[in-house]
Amino acid sequence: MNPQQQLEQRGKFRITVFEEEYFQGKSCEFTFECQNILDRDFRKIRSIKVENGPWVGYEYPEFQGQQFILEKGDYPCYQTWSGNSSYRTEHMLSFRPIKCANHSDSKITLYECEDFMGRKFEMCDDYPSLQAMGWCSKEVPSIKVNSGSWVGYQFPGYRGYQYIFERERRQGEYRCYNEYGTQAHTNQIQSMRRIQQ
């Protein structure tokens, strides 16, 4: 990235992380990805302000483990970004910006079987319940992102484990659930929505 691109980028993405809840304690602002917040002499991230997003946070360094979507707004404590309930971790140690298509251009295709086999369903809108729109299963075995960036959730109403799906990564192709993320133990996805610029 040349200096001009860096300059453009600086205005676009901006996130501030804090060591204590409710935006207290040590803070640090980022306009680029952070591979490991521990390298910045942070012990933990306990609150976040997203000035310009979207970003994705990860449980572990180097973008590993649970994923957390972070759109513009204030996140005063860990529970406001972590959707998971049963396996409660308080780590968010790395994060990076997400490239999005225009919100209205987003499109994704869900497949009934792995490797893009079986019946498919194309979506251009947000679905808090995939079953309510006619998807007959609690599982989504493979996914192709046609445009934009999306987030899928384990439970209806955008709860539970989160998985970020991007056209800009792996050519938008997710052939089986272990390509959804390093923490994925199942292909259970019950709600899905576009990620907003």
Added chain:
Amino acid sequence: MNPQQQLEQRGKFRITVFEEEYFQGKSCEFTFECQNILDRDFRKIRSIKVENGPWVGYEYPEFQGQQFILEKGDYPCYQTWSGNSSYRTEHMLSFRPIKCANHSDSKITLYECEDFMGRKFEMCDDYPSLQAMGWCSKEVPSIKVNSGSWVGYQFPGYRGYQYIFERERRQGEYRCYNEYGTQAHTNQIQSMRRIQQ
């Protein structure tokens, strides 16, 4: 409601509540509202299957206290429907069906001040971050539902306290935050979305 309407209604809304997590223990199916689950000799609701929705659950009997949107799908434990983090209650003691417009017809207007005063913003789509779409505040002082049913959330990404807004109730008019719900302590709303049939 006459018997024919009741019959039609029966096919439309359906929810099963369970006394234990992961759909274990005593269960009871409802196709109409429940004013107080304790009257059914339940001690607690710990998991839910929504066969046809949407429904709204309430913390206390008679549709009082915190609100929980329940769309079609499986909710294996309390945390999958409760969005609140700081004030953790495990009660959901009453619930009722929600009438929705066609998803694509939903429209809502946000106002900068109470009593529908000040600048306004009309929405027809889901917004995981109101600030990202240009709403300059973390607060929404008054709201008019033009059509459909909506759910607003305290934090971005559909987290925190939930407030159901319906065209079918109070003529869709919510003049100040204490009309948002009996548990509303502030007018902080940072994300909002349509409720899906």
